Amino acid sequence: MKNLKLKAARAAMDMSQQDLADKVGVSRQTINSIEKGDYNPTIRLCIAICKVLGKTLDELFWDNEEDA
Template sequence: MSLKTRIRELRARDRLSQEDLARKVGVRRETIGNLENGRYNPSLKLAMDIAKVFDTTVEDIFFFFDESAS
């Protein structure tokens, strides 16, 4: 199972750069890039902070994808 996110899509919708989002949630820009590319699993607090920025739920942003089902 791999973690997938909609962060890139939501950033584009809201015209936020990785740096903008990182600043809003208190992490480095690289962390946002790693989240978007599936190389980092966020803490619950970070996931909730990101969801708050986009005014949505954690479940709407983060989901697991079964790679073996492809």
């Protein structure tokens, strides 16, 4: 399942996948995999992404049924 919330939050901050990857300390492909829903990140990586994007875990990673 695609993580559109993450993609939207990143785009809102005018960041590319590479920019976010560099700030979080992962590869661009890892961010791409998370956005495409191919990879489930650990809680540690989720927190790091949230901190960079200024969001909470719920805002980026909580799966609301109405969003699905």
